[in-house]
Amino acid sequence: MKPKAEANKLSKILSIFLGEDRFPVDVESLALEYSKETSPSDPIVKIKKSDVDNFEGALIKHPNKSQWMILYKENIRSEGRKRFTIAHELGHYMLHRAEMDEFLCTSIVGEQSLSVRDIENEADTFASYLLMPLDDCRKQTSHQQFSIELLIHCANRYNVSLMAAALKLKEILPKRIVVVAARDGMILWASSNQKAYKSKVYIKTKGVPPISIPEGSLMSSLSTNPVGESKKQPANLWFPDEPKDLHLIEHVFVATEGYDYTLGVLELESE
Structure with missing residues (x-):
């Protein structure tokens, strides 16, 4: 499934159960609970920070079990950046886990091959549409021009x-x-x-x-x-x-x- 469609599907489920004014998305609970409910044979079982230097986030499959873990770099001080990183790794889980057992994600584009860049872009798109659904964003920006105040509000x-x-x-x-x-x-x-x-x-x-x-x-x-x-x-x-x-x-x-x-x-x- 395409990243926008997969994120929109999750957003609709969240709106049904939590209502339209449900932001910000609790992305950690969503990753753990949704994967357990929909993919009990290979769920995400842990999300934790890591002190490894060569990536910002990672999705890693346990070597002996059908379970997955999300890692994010411990020195990410921005809560928003941490949340986007977790949503990005959830995107890999939803979209790409059949292709690979390990996703080590860096923010340095020059270090990525074209094929890796493609799946990284898909995971970014998924994260953006999950955390900031287009329909709600349009409501926030209706009849408005860009402004710093609007940026901070969103x-x-x-x-x-x-x-x-x-x-x-x-x-x-x-x-x-x-x-x-x-x-x-x-x-x-x-x-x-x-x-x-x-x-x-x-x-x-x-x-x-x-x-x-x-x-x-x-x-x-x-x-x-x-x-x-x-x-x-x-x-x-x-x-x-x-x-x-x-x-x-x-x-x-x-x-x-x-x-x-x-x-x-x-x-x-x-x-």
């Missing part, structure tokens, strides 16, 4: 990281949106929604030399404002091919989730 409602919330809002909101993560003046990665990508508004970060944050951008100011900042900017400051008279809103938030990075959301006007 992160708090679903108990996820600001990054996870920004990537979900990128999917839903109507404008062209690009989410950017940066550290030490360099762009770590960027992700455009479909509307932006189709209009060639994207930042390529894979297979190219490191890219600096544009000089004069709000992200380049390294703001430490705890509530974030927003500023109207010429669109071609970030995307040189955009018309000179077109603007974007640059939203910047310095994340304090156990990771040192600046999160940016670029919201572009229509062409």
Whole structure:
């Protein structure tokens, strides 16, 4: 089953038993109880933190039993990131456990083969749709434009990281949106929604030399404002091919989730 469909199936079950206003999802109890009820011959029996350095999360089958264990890195300080990691590993259990007995998941994309990257993307999609179901997200964003306040509201409602919330809002909101993560003046990665990508508004970060944050951008100011900042900017400051008279809103938030990075959301006007 596809990751969105599998996550939506679980969400419908949770809504039936717990009601519509059931957030945040208790992902640990869900993983243990749902696997026991639906797959008693090979359930998830344990979820615990681990001090192993080479992965953020793991799904591992017991060598002598048909049982599974989820591990997450003990130094994950962000509760939202920990929850997303557990949901990601539950995604591997639901979608991929017939293919492998061990999933060691790193956040370093460059270390992954294309086939591994595919299943990692599927597990991420599952986690996103399980923790932040599309129907509820649409209710939260109805008739709203992107704002830092909306981002914080969604992160708090679903108990996820600001990054996870920004990537979900990128999917839903109507404008062209690009989410950017940066550290030490360099762009770590960027992700455009479909509307932006189709209009060639994207930042390529894979297979190219490191890219600096544009000089004069709000992200380049390294703001430490705890509530974030927003500023109207010429669109071609970030995307040189955009018309000179077109603007974007640059939203910047310095994340304090156990990771040192600046999160940016670029919201572009229509062409």
